Amino acid sequence: MYLRLKKLFSESSIYAVGNFLLRSFSVITMPVFTRCMPATQYGILSIVRTVRDLGSVLYEAGTSASSMRFYYDCRDSEDLKRLFSSLFFFTTTFSLACSLVLLTVGNFFWSRALKDIPFHPYGSLTVFTLLMTSVGILPRTIFRALGQARRFVLINLLQALSIVLLSIILVVAFDMGALGPILSTFIVSCVFYGVFLYYLGPYLSFSFSWKIVRQCLAFGLPDSPVRFGNWALKVANQLILQYYHPLAIVAVYSVGFSVGHILFDVVVTGVHWAFLPFYYETAKRETEIEAKEIFAYVATYDFILISFLTLFTIFLGRILLLVFASSLYEGAEPIVTVIALSAFFQFLFFIPSRGIYVVKKTVYMLPLLLITVAVNLGLGFLLIPHYGVSGAAWATLIAYMVRCFLTLFVAQWIYPVPYQYLRLAKATFVLILLLAAGSRLSGLPLPVEISVKLALLSMFPVLLFLLGFFEKQELARFRLQTRTLSRRVLMFLPGQSGGSPN
Template sequence: MSNLKSLLKQSSHYLTGRGLAILIGFVSFPVYARLFSVADYGVLNLAQRFTLVALAVAKLGMQNAILRFYEESSDSEDSLRRLYSTALFGTTFGGLVCSLACALFFALPTSNWIPPNIARALLFASGLVFVRAAASPIFGFLRVEGKTFAFNALDVLTRLLSLIIGVSMVRLLGSRPENLLLGLIFAESAVIGIALVFYIPRHRLAIASFDPSLFRSAMGFAAPLAASELAQTLLGSADRAFVQYYLGSEPLGYYAAACAIAIILQEALQIPLNLALVPMYVKLWHREGAEATGRFVGLTFEVFLLAACAVTAVTFAAARELIVFVNSAKYAPAAPMLGPLVAGYMFLAASVFFSAGFWVQKKTMQMARLVAVAFGVKCVLNFIMLPGMGLAGAVIPNAVGFIVLAALYGWFSHRLLPLRLSPVRCLTYVAAAAVAAFAGQMVQTPGLLLSLVARTATVLGIYSVLVVLFDARLRQWLRQLPGFRSA
């Protein structure tokens, strides 16, 4: 329990900052949706997903190398200086090369096959790739040092400045996606400057301390992870290009609106755990071995599943209310997609647990191959289903791709690090969520907000009662709380 308490403590710190960032996201998301037409919002989302794909290449996987090599470098200040300098300058150079290559491609006449409005958005998105690549190792340093306050402060500041400067640029220059992307470049560049001045020790950054040997070693570890991240990003993003190609910008706008809410919910659960979990289980593996690590990761997965099932049940029961409340009534056609998309993204969130064996055993290339398989399955399904089924032909492959990835991770990682799971407990959470979602859909009240609150409360109330009733371990944990103990 001590490791779980430590994880929950660190996760709560990240969750506090993440909660503020998500709150800003919930503000910015409807603002952006209302600033642009449905079609322009689709183009903006396509440009943002391209940024993620290019960024997976530009970062060189160095943020993962920081996690893996920090413990080995922490014995001396000279080693830390070499790690910091190598990671920061190496990633910055990689980001510059990737950004220039992308910008050159979209600026050349050979890109005439891309519609001009999309080409402009992608050109500006190329600049955002460089800025985010340069920021990646900075957040990695803060993470391994346990500077959760600084990490959260910069994360929240990034979201806040992006909203303020991005909206200002749109108001000044016009409601076009590239103007918002320009605002994001300015905002995120300012955050990098603040981080380098106030949070990163300047004596650890020197071009002379760049270590080519360390860079090669880091790349040897990180390149397969970068390939895995690229494949996983394509797994989550390539469908936007398919929807644009087969259906056009307006259907893409509806699909992007539903995906945006699903991603926010996924990240709200995954990122706080992920930020704290990976360094903890790597450390636990070195100090206590495979048995303790497998038990710890299995326990945290069950805690994650408990929360993920509750969130998924709410979205199935109140999909229309969520879409209209967060965006506007013009996005109501996206409502049927929300529940299945959230369920699929929860399988993606689970990958941080199922991939633990690959991390501790350094089998990162195998991760990349498995993600590529899941990506291939999703692409084939998109080709088959999108032309005839419309947006349902994007939703189904999306969910199936994430399910395949989680299944492959679980199957192959189990040989490297067996997780201690209770199938009965996991099935209990899933069954309770299904019953609660069905009951929530039956609730009928007048008014959008009242309906959202009533359905959410019904789902969470029924789900809580069922899991407490059938999960003896959860009842034991509740008895340890001060209020329950005194009662």
């Protein structure tokens, strides 16, 4: 098990570093955009990005999930070519059909849903961007399945960097407002269409199987409502805010949401890129009992990571807001804590949900998500008209809590995993204890508050150790790794044996 976990840690680290660099581009653009464009323009940009995220789910048609899952059912290169050729021809045809329909009737629905944002050029550019980006689904699956984390990260970084540089030029030099980043995304997507097609080429042939497409759709289409549900839980409240309040209020909520989520998006999302292929490969190679023990162990440290990031965001949310946004968005400060707690439950959801995908029971995700989306939308329409951004934040938190616990219940019924409940309980106790202590520090001078909260953060692993959270084997391995690292460092110090010659 140790070797498999070591491989997971190695790939997760690459994905996490890559995602950190990827998200750092957003960190760069947020201060630029919030300072160089009016709040209404930033609100337009937030809404259009939301719609693009929704559209990407439609264009994928579940192939992102199904291509990854069925990759591990292929026995040889011919099976792989048959799988990816069938999905490529299907997704290309489907994307073209969706684009034609949206360009024909999109203005009718857009003008009614987004009354302050014209369909041309914002909506039409979004449609063309979705058409160009759909080709990247299958190559990214191949990179992850083959363990090519560096290639996956490098291509994503190059694409994101190109978008960022072009966006900044169009916003700062040409004063294009929200249109700048939207146009930049389309232009770069056209360029990278050829890049992704190049890497997909070796897996394509003139073969097509309706049987494979039907199997993939049967697995992947139930995942599409899940993705829609994820989208609704994440950003639907922005659309409700836009209906009842000015776009400037939407911008405040968008900034607060981004700050509350930014560390999770940077670290946890990157780590989780390695998890799903790891789960599929482990379930294929190990016995069911051994696989579930590995999954339970991984879940424990996934919980630890998510808990620590929750503490960090809540304790330093005020600083993060000052760094990533201007003083125009001070109104977002009260919701950062609520959004961070919602992110805690959002990312915990992925722990039990992986078992549902392993056993190909994605059909159970649809009713589960429908209930959760109904809770989110119901609370949104109830709270947002009266409480604005605070109502949106609380609706999001409650909805994520409902989804997390419902998913845990369903997943344990379908694919029970013997989670390490005692260790999880100890970690939860430490999390609550530190949150309670941190909540009593408001009103202190900012430097003092930061110092005390950093001290509280450093107590997280200490309290876990004092409660006996860590196992003897883990502590022994940690001491061994520490001694090994110390020896390597000493080798390069002046005057030590094996050091560099003078």
